[in-house]
Structures are given as C-alpha cells and as structure tokens.
Amino acid sequence: MIGAGIHHGDLLVVDRSLDPTPGRVVVAILDGAFTLKRLAHHRGRLRLEAANPTYPALELHRCGDVQIWGVAIHVIHSL
Secondary structure (H helix, E strand, O other): OOOHHHOOOOEEEEEEEOOOOOOOOOEEEOEEEEEEEEEEEEEEEEEEEEOOOOOOOOOOOOOOEEEEEEEEEEEEOOO
C-alpha cells in the first residue's frame, strides 16, 4: 500500500468499530488471509482496490469468503 502512504514495517492503527465506507483503507479477511486494500464503489458494486495499479481490484460479489475486519485510521512510519 505504498501508493496510500503505508510502507513495510509501519504500524497501522485499525478501528473495528467504524463502518467501512468507500474511499477508506480497510483490513479485510479474504479466504482466511488478511489483506489491506481501499474499499471502493465501482459501477454500483463494492470492491477492494490495491494502491498498486498492477494488482487487479477484487469484486466483493465475486469473492468467496470475505469479511471487512476494520478500518485503518492512522499509520505510524517506522524509522
């Protein structure tokens, strides 16, 4: 998620009480594995988008087991 200002080794603060809304960076569980993506509306449907444009978006209606686990609210950069 370097394109979103989140780098390897950074500390991410996630709020699980917030509703995930389009435009927010979210922590999702996809087929049992955690992933960090931006939630987006596209053509009337929700999808998860990577900050790196070479990775394809994940259409939520096509994903098997997906859960939005929390919303990223702060990033603390490592030294």
